[in-house]
Amino acid sequence: MKILTVVGARPEFIQIAPVDREIRARHQQILVHTGQHYDAEMSQVFFQELNIHAPEINLEVGSGSHAVQTGTMMVKLEELMLQEKPDFVIAISDTNSTVATAMAAAKLNLPLAHIEAGLRSYDRTMPEEINRIITDHISDVLFSPTQVAVDNLKREGITTGVFNVGDVRMDTIDAVLEPARSRLPALQPMIGLAPGQPFALATIHRAGNTDREERLRGIVQVFSLVDMPVVLPVHPRLAKMMQTYNLTFSDNVRAINPIGFLDTIALLDACRFILTDSGGLQKEAYMLRKPAITIRETTEWTETVTSGWNRLCEPEPEAFQAAVAAACGPLPAEHPDFYGTYGVSRRIVDVLESILKKSPPPSA
Numbered sequence: 001m002k003i004l005t006v007v008g009a010r011p012e013f014i015q016i017a018p019v020d021r022e023i024r025a026r027h028q029q030i031l032v033h034t035g036q037h038y039d040a041e042m043s044q045v046f047f048q049e050l051n052i053h054a055p056e057i058n059l060e061v062g063s064g065s066h067a068v069q070t071g072t073m074m075v076k077l078e079e080l081m082l083q084e085k086p087d088f089v090i091a092i093s094d095t096n097s098t099v100a101t102a103m104a105a106a107k108l109n110l111p112l113a114h115i116e117a118g119l120r121s122y123d124r125t126m127p128e129e130i131n132r133i134i135t136d137h138i139s140d141v142l143f144s145p146t147q148v149a150v151d152n153l154k155r156e157g158i159t160t161g162v163f164n165v166g167d168v169r170m171d172t173i174d175a176v177l178e179p180a181r182s183r184l185p186a187l188q189p190m191i192g193l194a195p196g197q198p199f200a201l202a203t204i205h206r207a208g209n210t211d212r213e214e215r216l217r218g219i220v221q222v223f224s225l226v227d228m229p230v231v232l233p234v235h236p237r238l239a240k241m242m243q244t245y246n247l248t249f250s251d252n253v254r255a256i257n258p259i260g261f262l263d264t265i266a267l268l269d270a271c272r273f274i275l276t277d278s279g280g281l282q283k284e285a286y287m288l289r290k291p292a293i294t295i296r297e298t299t300e301w302t303e304t305v306t307s308g309w310n311r312l313c314e315p316e317p318e319a320f321q322a323a324v325a326a327a328c329g330p331l332p333a334e335h336p337d338f339y340g341t342y343g344v345s346r347r348i349v350d351v352l353e354s355i356l357k358k359s360p361p362p363s364a
């Protein structure tokens with residue numbers, strides 16, 4: 001079987017690592033990097049640390065408005081897909097690279113699989129929500145990470161080709177947790193933390209938070225209220241907007257350059273709680289049993305909130321301080337197995353094989 005898999009942004013590199021290995025062990029894989037994320041610390045470091053095979057092709061699309069970025073990718077992907085004629089195209093997550101892949105493949109009538117299908121924030125002001133809806137509605141095979149995601153698809157009338165295989169991040173975390181932990185002693189002094197010193201880990205990169213001056217000012221203000229160091233790897237978009245609005249973080253915030261996946265997991269594993277607007281990090285925090293405060297009005301990972309491990313919070317002092325106090329309190333007693341069990345990548349490739357052989361899918 002010949003598979004063409006497209007990635008372009010950080011969360012996709014993290015998720016594709018175990019799937020790419022599984023595909024390469026059994027089939028021909030053409031891994032395509034759109035070039036949406038191109039800085040070494042946003043891209044290359046993930047390939048190195050997660051031992052991901054070098055992409056067969058890099059489309060070098062780079063930055064641009066949504067239409068320019070997505071459209072340029074589609075033109076290049078269409079040409080490539082016509083040339084390669086893969087048996088399956090795989091799109092992953094919810095970025096502009098995801099939706100460009102899905103639209104290019106669907107219009108060529110190539111079988112399309114979407115990994116991380118069925119997530120919804122029900123907030124259409126987020127570009128990611130538009131990307132998810134379009135991609136899910138034109139995919140043939142939908143790999144959902146949770147039952148909530150399967151139910152979301154059902155509400156939109158999508159019931160065929162849906163497989164609840166679990167979350168591929170389970171496999172990624174499984175592969176890196178021990179090597180990540182061993183990096184902590186070297187990492188702590190680099191960010192001025194004493195061994196065992198409590199700290200919060202923070203990431204902010206969503207346009208809804210960074211590109212609105214009042215909101216970003218609010219985030220800067222509430223971060224100053226945290227009574228411990230806040231370690232903040234700064235995404236390029238955040239750096240740019242802090243400069244545009246002439247904002248600076250308070251002294252308790254340790255702003256550092258973006259870090260790789262191993263260091264992220266090492267810091268997540270060692271922190272008291274996380275402050276984030278990232279989808280992936282909310283889930284990784286849950287997997288590592290860390291409380292999260294999500295600076296957004298909605299989340300795709302509602303089960304992390306209903307189980308008491310994650311709190312949605314606006315950047316307003318009173319609500320924020322209450323959320324921090326709760327996150328530093330006792331952990332919830334229950335930690336249900338929302339994201340399935342290890343072996344998600346193997347299940348994904350098993351399903352694709354069975355579809356091509358027209359035999360009953362293993363978990364249908």
Ligand code: UD1
Pocket residue numbers: 009010011036037038039040042043063064094095096097127128205206207236237279
């Ligand atoms: C994208 C995804 C988002 C994902 C995130 C992870 C979309 C719509 N959003 O958001 O779902 O959570 O990636 O990081 O696809 N930039 C650099 N260097 C890089 C990459 C980007 O400087 O290597 C700059 C760009 O010039 C741009 C900004 O960062 O100004 C944002 O990049 P972009 O690809 O538009 O989206 P992200 O915010 O990273």
